[in-house]
Amino acid sequence: MPTAAAIIIGNEILSGRFPDGNGPYIVKRLRELGTDLERMSVVPDKVQAIADEVAWCRGRYDHVLTTGGIGPTHDDVTLEGIARGLGTTLERRPELVEVLRRRRGREPSGAALRMTQIPRGARLLWGGEISFPVVVCQEFIVLPGVPRIFRLKFEAVSHLLVGRPRSALALRSRQRETDVADRLGRAAREFPQVSIGSYPRWDAGDYSLLITLESREAQPLQACRDLLLTLLDCDEVP
Amino acid sequence: MPTAAAIIIGNEILSGRFPDGNGPYIVKRLRELGTDLERMSVVPDKVQAIADEVAWCRGRYDHVLTTGGIGPTHDDVTLEGIARGLGTTLERRPELVEVLRRRRGREPSGAALRMTQIPRGARLLWGGEISFPVVVCQEFIVLPGVPRIFRLKFEAVSHLLVGRPRSALALRSRQRETDVADRLGRAAREFPQVSIGSYPRWDAGDYSLLITLESREAQPLQACRDLLLTLLDCDEVP
Numbered sequence: 001m002p003t004a005a006a007i008i009i010g011n012e013i014l015s016g017r018f019p020d021g022n023g024p025y026i027v028k029r030l031r032e033l034g035t036d037l038e039r040m041s042v043v044p045d046k047v048q049a050i051a052d053e054v055a056w057c058r059g060r061y062d063h064v065l066t067t068g069g070i071g072p073t074h075d076d077v078t079l080e081g082i083a084r085g086l087g088t089t090l091e092r093r094p095e096l097v098e099v100l101r102r103r104r105g106r107e108p109s110g111a112a113l114r115m116t117q118i119p120r121g122a123r124l125l126w127g128g129e130i131s132f133p134v135v136v137c138q139e140f141i142v143l144p145g146v147p148r149i150f151r152l153k154f155e156a157v158s159h160l161l162v163g164r165p166r167s168a169l170a171l172r173s174r175q176r177e178t179d180v181a182d183r184l185g186r187a188a189r190e191f192p193q194v195s196i197g198s199y200p201r202w203d204a205g206d207y208s209l210l211i212t213l214e215s216r217e218a219q220p221l222q223a224c225r226d227l228l229l230t231l232l233d234c235d236e237v238p
Numbered sequence: 239m240p241t242a243a244a245i246i247i248g249n250e251i252l253s254g255r256f257p258d259g260n261g262p263y264i265v266k267r268l269r270e271l272g273t274d275l276e277r278m279s280v281v282p283d284k285v286q287a288i289a290d291e292v293a294w295c296r297g298r299y300d301h302v303l304t305t306g307g308i309g310p311t312h313d314d315v316t317l318e319g320i321a322r323g324l325g326t327t328l329e330r331r332p333e334l335v336e337v338l339r340r341r342r343g344r345e346p347s348g349a350a351l352r353m354t355q356i357p358r359g360a361r362l363l364w365g366g367e368i369s370f371p372v373v374v375c376q377e378f379i380v381l382p383g384v385p386r387i388f389r390l391k392f393e394a395v396s397h398l399l400v401g402r403p404r405s406a407l408a409l410r411s412r413q414r415e416t417d418v419a420d421r422l423g424r425a426a427r428e429f430p431q432v433s434i435g436s437y438p439r440w441d442a443g444d445y446s447l448l449i450t451l452e453s454r455e456a457q458p459l460q461a462c463r464d465l466l467l468t469l470l471d472c473d474e475v476p
Contacts, residue, residue, distance in 0.1 A: 012435050014276065016269035017406070017450055024257060031254035038252065039287070040280040049277070056294075072416045073436045074423035111419030146438055168255070178310045181349030185312035197250050198311045200384055212255055 001216065002062040002163045004030055005039040007053050009068035009078050010145055013042050021147050022067045029154065034163035034216075035063070045069055050081025054140065058086065061139065063161060065154075068145030070135075072111040082140055083119040090117040095124060099132055118142075130156050166195075167221055168214045172207040173234035183231040184211065191224040193217050210237075239454065240300040240401045242268055243277040245291050247306040247316050248383055251280050260305045260381075260388050267392065272401035272454075273301070283307055288319025292378065296324065299377065301399060303392075306383030308373075310349040320378055321357040328355040333362060337370055356380075368394050404433075405459055406452045410445040411472035414438075421469045422449065429462040431455050448475075 006026045013020045023040055030037045038061060043049045050069070057064045069078030083090050096116035100108040108116070115132075122142075124133040134153050135142040141160070143153050173180065177200050188196045197212040211228065215221040228234065244264045251258045261278055268275045276299060281287045288307070295302045307316030321328050334354035338346040346354070353370075362371040372391050373380040379398070381391050411418065415438050426434045435450040449466065453459040466472065 011433060012437070012450070014265065014278065015274075015404075015433070015452065016265040017435065017452070018437070019262060027252065027254040036253075038282060040252065042278040044276060071436070071438070072419040074419070074426045075435065109416060109420070111423075112416040114419075146440075148440055166253075178347060178350040181310040181312070181352075182347070185349075188312045195249060195253070197255065197313065198309070199250070199256070200309070202384075202386055212250070214253065214255070 002035045002161070003038050004035050004063040004065065004161065005057045005061045006037060006041070007050070007057065007064065007066045008040065008042040009045060009050060009066060009081075010042070011044050011075065013068075014044055022143075022145065022150050025147075025151065025154070026065060026067075029158065030161065032165065033158060033161050034165035035161050036163070045075040045077055047077045047081045047084060050078055051084035054082050054085025057140075058138070064140045065143060066140060067143045067150055070115065070142060070144050072114050076114065078142065079118050079135070082137055082142065086119060086138065086140075088120045091120045092117050093124070096132075103131065125157055127156055164216055166214045166216050167218060168212065169221065169225060170213070170237040171211040171225065171228055171232070171234045172237050173209040173211065173232055174207050175209060175233055177209055180209070180232050183228075187224055187227050187231065190227065191215075191220045193220045194224040196224070209234075240273045240399070241276050242273050242301040242303065242399065243295045243299045244275065244279070245288070245295065245302065245304045246278065246280040247283060247288060247304060247319075248280070249282050249313065251306075252282055259385050260383065263385075263389065263392070264303060264305075267396065268399065270403065271396060271399050272403035273399050274401070283313040283315055285315045285319045285322060288316055289322035292320050292323025295378075296376070302378045303381060304378060305381045305388055308353065308380060308382050310352050314352065316380065317356050317373070320375055320380065324357060324376065324378075326358045329358045330355050331362070334370070341369065363395055365394055402454055404452045404454050405456060406450065407459065407463060408451070408475040409449040409463070409466055409470070409472045410475050411447040411449065411470055412445050413447060413471055415447055418447070418470050421466075425462055425465050425469070428465065429453075429458050431458045432462040434462070447472075 008023050012018045043053050069076045118135050119137045122135050122137040126133045134157050144150050194215040199210045246261050250256045281291050307314050338350050356373050357375045360373050360375040364371045372395050382388050432453040437448045
């Protein structure tokens with residue numbers, strides 16, 4: 001199954017000036033699309049911080065989404081960070097200059113021209129409702145930070161991110177987590193294809209433990225559920 | 239000023255089974271406490287993924303908060319990951335066995351005993367409303383994932399995280415970001431003590447650009463605001 005990582009870029013997220021809506025959107029959509037998000041990080045608008053994270057992710061995931069830092073201002077350094085992390089440099093792309101020229105009806109300014117410099121050899125993905133293309137550089141898909149535009153662009157490239165969704169179910173128990181941990185461990189060893197999660201709850205009335213099961217394979221998922229229903233004092237969440 | 243990083247540990251966050259509330263809580267509280275959050279990452283319940291992130295963060299920040307993965311079940315591997323990332327091993331701590339013994343009125347089971355094994359040489363912080371202490375290992379502060387307990391424990395150690403809050407203000411403009419980018423860059427160079435952010439808005443009625451200024455020093459913050467009020471067509475957000 002395809003795997004993905006996400007790099008959320010922006011001082012405003014780390015400082016708490018604005019809440020991050022793009023990270024949760026990526027989590028939700030990748031779950032729906034069936035691609036496994038294996039890492040997410042939030043880093044500041046600093047070239048080296050972005051480059052370090054890019055270098056770390058390189059070659060480890062099928063896709064790496066970045067959000068933020070691709071506008072015209074001094075703190076938009078994502079493309080420079082990606083280039084440095086990949087050991088390449090930026091180059092001006094005439095197609096992008098042409099987009100800006102058409103949009104404004106005149107030659108783009110110095111600041112706007114920053115947006116036309118992208119890592120050497122990057123691909124440009126056009127289409128959907130977007131006027132400025134999405135930059136794709138090896139496995140790195142470069143998305144903006146402004147939530148409305150971010151979502152448009154995410155959806156314009158979402159066909160690249162299609163995997164196979166998991167099936168999920170949940171059990172609830174009145175037992176304590178420490179009293180069932182050994183049996184959950186046994187089920188986890190017996191069904192390696194099933195991801196088993198265990199979450200104590202204090203806010204759920206008459207039960208105290210939520211156990212989640214997820215798998216891309218229907219048969220082990222059901223068999224694991226059946227095993228846990230016999231091992232534990234629990235029932236399935238409707 | 240003190241700096242911090244946060245490592246959010248849990249498959250359930252990456253898979254989208256549960257939304258992460260602890261990361262946003264850390265962002266909000268560190269802002270209030272005046273400590274700069276410089277990195278946040280979400281990693282799965284895998285020993286090596288945690289160890290890699292711990293090794294990366296080690297020595298780079300004054301504090302590193304981890305959340306999640308410290309219960310008794312098979313997927314609770316945070317302490318093992320921290321030990322591996324720091325190049326040490328786990329050791330059983332009699333004080334923690336005693337806490338569990340008192341809480342349950344009998345000898346702790348095999349699974350519960352997992353919670354008594356912590357990285358060699360770690361400190362235990364007691365106090366506040368918590369019965370089980372917070373494990374602190376060098377600059378790593380190990381917090382649970384269950385939101386209610388996470389918040390109690392965060393507050394019990396929040397005195398360690400006190401820095402100096404920034405002052406903030408915001409300007410709004412009807413100009414386009416590309417048309418003011420050069421002047422924002424000039425202000426950023428002139429006032430390195432001020433963090434300047436620029437955020438296009440499509441949902442804010444009669445203005446299209448929000449400019450945020452933050453600083454720990456009052457005088458440069460005001461001077462930077464005054465400069466931008468003369469350079470741009472903008473006013474201060476009341």
